[in-house]
Amino acid sequence: MDNKDKKEPGIIKKSFSLGKALFRYAKEGFPNVSQEVYEQRMMLCNSCELLDKQSASCKSCGCVVEYKGRMETESCPEKKW
Ligand code: SF4
Numbered sequence: 001m002d003n004k005d006k007k008e009p010g011i012i013k014k015s016f017s018l019g020k021a022l023f024r025y026a027k028e029g030f031p032n033v034s035q036e037v038y039e040q041r042m043m044l045c046n047s048c049e050l051l052d053k054q055s056a057s058c059k060s061c062g063c064v065v066e067y068k069g070r071m072e073t074e075s076c077p078e079k080k081w
Pocket residue numbers: 044045046048049050051057058059060061065075076077078079080081
């Protein structure tokens with residue numbers, strides 16, 4: 001199956017991913033990346049075939065990239081950033 005045809009994860013997987021991301025983020029004291037790093041991340045997401053442009057979420061992890069991209073404790077599940 002081509003990556004662009006990948007379906008968005010279901011609500012349970014999305015909730016689990018979000019919970020893990022928030023736990024990591026809170027545990028480290030809510031660290032954010034610089035504006036420059038954030039913009040680089042968003043540029044990569046916006047050109048990625050796994051971005052669901054309608055929901056602005058990643059089809060690999062289910063996260064809303066606008067929020068995930070700000071968190072220093074997060075990384076791209078496909079190792080693009
Ligand atoms: S987090 Fe990674 S896989 Fe997901 S949309 Fe962004 S670049 Fe693509």
